[in-house]
Amino acid sequence: EGQDAPQALTDGFHLIVDALKLNGITNIYNVPGIPITDLGRLAQAEGMRVISFRHEQHAGYAASIAGYLTQKPGICLTVSAPGFLNGLTALANATTNCFPMILISGSSEREIVDLQQGDYEEMDQLAIARPHCKAAYRVLHAEDIGIGIARAIRAAVSGRPGGVYLDLPAKLLAQTMDAEEGRRSLVKVVDAAPRQIPAPDAVDRAIEVLQGAKRPLIILGKGAAYAQADAAVRAFVETSGIPYLPMSMAKGLLPDDHPQSAGAARSLALKEADTVVLIGARLNWLLSHGKGKSWGQPGSKKFVHIDIEPREMDSNVPIDAPLVGDVGSCLEALLARMDGSWQAPPADWTGRLAERKEANIAKMASKLKKNSAPMDFHTALAPLRQIIKDRPDVILVNEGANTLDLARGVIDMYRPRHRLDVGTWGVMGVGMGSAIAAAVETGQPVLAIEGDSAFGFCGMEIETICRYKLPVCVVIFNNNGIYRGTDVNPSGGSDVATTVFVPDSRYEMMMEAFGGTGAYVTTPDELDRAVRQALDSGKPTLVNAVIDPAAGTESGNIGSLNPQSALTKK
Numbered sequence: 428e429g430q431d432a433p434q435a436l437t438d439g440f441h442l443i444v445d446a447l448k449l450n451g452i453t454n455i456y457n458v459p460g461i462p463i464t465d466l467g468r469l470a471q472a473e474g475m476r477v478i479s480f481r482h483e484q485h486a487g488y489a490a491s492i493a494g495y496l497t498q499k500p501g502i503c504l505t506v507s508a509p510g511f512l513n514g515l516t517a518l519a520n521a522t523t524n525c526f527p528m529i530l531i532s533g534s535s536e537r538e539i540v541d542l543q544q545g546d547y548e549e550m551d552q553l554a555i556a557r558p559h560c561k562a563a564y565r566v567l568h569a570e571d572i573g574i575g576i577a578r579a580i581r582a583a584v585s586g587r588p589g590g591v592y593l594d595l596p597a598k599l600l601a602q603t604m605d606a607e608e609g610r611r612s613l614v615k616v617v618d619a620a621p622r623q624i625p626a627p628d629a630v631d632r633a634i635e636v637l638q639g640a641k642r643p644l645i646i647l648g649k650g651a652a653y654a655q656a657d658a659a660v661r662a663f664v665e666t667s668g669i670p671y672l673p674m675s676m677a678k679g680l681l682p683d684d685h686p687q688s689a690g691a692a693r694s695l696a697l698k699e700a701d702t703v704v705l706i707g708a709r710l711n712w713l714l715s716h717g718k719g720k721s722w723g724q725p726g727s728k729k730f731v732h733i734d735i736e737p738r739e740m741d742s743n744v745p746i747d748a749p750l751v752g753d754v755g756s757c758l759e760a761l762l763a764r765m766d767g768s769w770q771a772p773p774a775d776w777t778g779r780l781a782e783r784k785e786a787n788i789a790k791m792a793s794k795l796k797k798n799s800a801p802m803d804f805h806t807a808l809a810p811l812r813q814i815i816k817d818r819p820d821v822i823l824v825n826e827g828a829n830t831l832d833l834a835r836g837v838i839d840m841y842r843p844r845h846r847l848d849v850g851t852w853g854v855m856g857v858g859m860g861s862a863i864a865a866a867v868e869t870g871q872p873v874l875a876i877e878g879d880s881a882f883g884f885c886g887m888e889i890e891t892i893c894r895y896k897l898p899v900c901v902v903i904f905n906n907n908g909i910y911r912g913t914d915v916n917p918s919g920g921s922d923v924a925t926t927v928f929v930p931d932s933r934y935e936m937m938m939e940a941f942g943g944t945g946a947y948v949t950t951p952d953e954l955d956r957a958v959r960q961a962l963d964s965g966k967p968t969l970v971n972a973v974i975d976p977a978a979g980t981e982s983g984n985i986g987s988l989n990p991q992s993a994l995t996k997k
């Protein structure tokens with residue numbers, strides 16, 4: 428009695444978990460190991476959902492998609508050096524795609540790394556991360572954990588979202604401090620992603636350009652989907668009457684069968700529009716940099732560009748009306764000036780687009796109806812197109828070359844943020860991480876349509892899908908190879924060609940090995956039944972869909988990006 432009560436302590440482990448939870452972050456995507464295994468255990472013990480993967484790259488892809496879907500930074504937690512490097516690819520991909528995520532990696536002690544004395548998994552991770560992400564921080568003292576996490580959150584989601592690296596040397600985790608002081612050191616971030624309101628004169632300039640348009644076109648980018656300003660996007664499209672093109676992950680912002688969608692008349696729309704409104708869409712390689720034959724006569728177009736990043740303006744072509752701010756604020760400002768007298772675009776423009784769209788849809792319909800055996804891409808996509816139409820809440824994940832390019836055009840989307848694919852960088856292997864994050868963050872069923880090569884980059888994560896019993900149905904378009912399955916070794920030697928796989932691989936047995944359902948299908952009807960059963964069951968399922976090995980084209984729609992040797996005739 429009379430003894431001082433033992434001082435209540437906290438430590439780095441607890442402060443990190445408390446700081447994440449204080450900021451409403453509930454999920455962590457990780458691969459355990461020194462020095463962060465106990466951090467993951469503690470997070471789970473404290474009620475966070477901690478999803479453990481088989482490879483950090485896929486934990487990172489999951490974290491980035493969690494960020495894209497929730498507007499809160501997805502958290503990827505890895506060990507030092509090799510684990511950090513595996514996660515770095517996903518961090519760089521998140522930054523390129525403007526997905527908010529934080530890569531938190533354990534690291535070696537500074538004093539040993541800086542003297543290069545050969546620590547376990549020694550690496551100067553902060554220096555290596557910095558060029559590949561939006562911001563990078565290191566925390567050395569327990570009392571700085573609150574600020575460190577707060578800075579990482581704000582850097583990830585404010586302005587143009589992106590990847591942030593947070594470096595936690597092993598000794599930090601076990602550092603103790605007074606519990607009450609520790610609690611006070613935590614920071615709850617206020618208004619992490621403040622609205623950025625466009626300047627009135629910029630709005631006036633944009634309205635003036637729009638009023639002068641005879642053949643206007645709106646292009647919706649995944650930035651418009653990320654913004655979750657869905658009502659404002661719909662209102663702007665429908666009030667203006669302007670036809671629109673959704674970029675791949677912006678599909679579903681308005682239903683793809685919307686009368687103003689010009690998706691099926693993309694080439695005509697891009698070529699002949701005289702005024703283009705970019706909304707959360709960058710004029711990068713996916714839009715041929717706004718130049719070249721697909722854009723008609725150089726200088727023949729005016730551009731209104733809505734983007735939260737001022738430096739994006741004039742990145743490729745001069746922008747006549749830059750509108751800098753968040754998508755919701757910019758569209759609301761434009762709508763406030765578009766009173767009831769707003770003139771819809773001339774009927775000959777919208778009429779020509781509608782005509783071309785109908786013709787292209789009819790052409791595609793005939794390809795979908797064919798009953799080829801073995802299936803080709805179109806005959807396999809036909810039942811999947813119908814399934815998404817019947818079940819618009821299913822989240823579609825898609826990657827491959829032909830498997831990606833053809834599914835993008837064939838499968839209409841009806842809900843925002845329901846199509847997740849390779850995005851800006853065209854990275855293969857994002858599929859399983861994306862599917863896991865979509866299922867974990869939304870609870871919705873997920874249909875992942877994977878090229879067989881793309882699946883090969885991330886296939887081991889189907890054990891993760893089984894372990895957490897996630898409602899994911901993976902359909903592999905198995906054409907026995909990268910692009911096709913028919914290439915031969917030009918030397919005539921015994922090795923197979925560089926782009927083919929074991930023919931007729933039985934991928935579905937992999938899913939059965941982990942307790943999931945496997946199906947091997949060779950016709951559209953079998954494919955339809957297997958996928959509907961999978962979605963009804965909510966059970967992890969892999970459907971191995973046999974596709975004609977000769978059906979694909981090299982690099983799908985982007986074969987022209989391949990350099991051609993003038994010396995070797997292909």
Ligand SMILES: Cc1ncc(Cn2c(C)c(CCOP(=O)(O)OP(=O)(O)O)sc2=O)c(N)n1
Nearest residue numbers: 827828829830853855878879880881908909910
């Ligand atoms: C990480 C990574 N490695 C390699 C590539 C190159 N690549 C690769 C390897 C693709 C796979 C295409 O084969 P698939 O089986 O997934 O699809 P299809 O056979 O249906 O075309 S598509 C593509 O651009 C890539 N984009 N990303």
Ligand SMILES: [Mg+2]
Nearest residue numbers: 878879908910
């Ligand atoms: Mg393939």
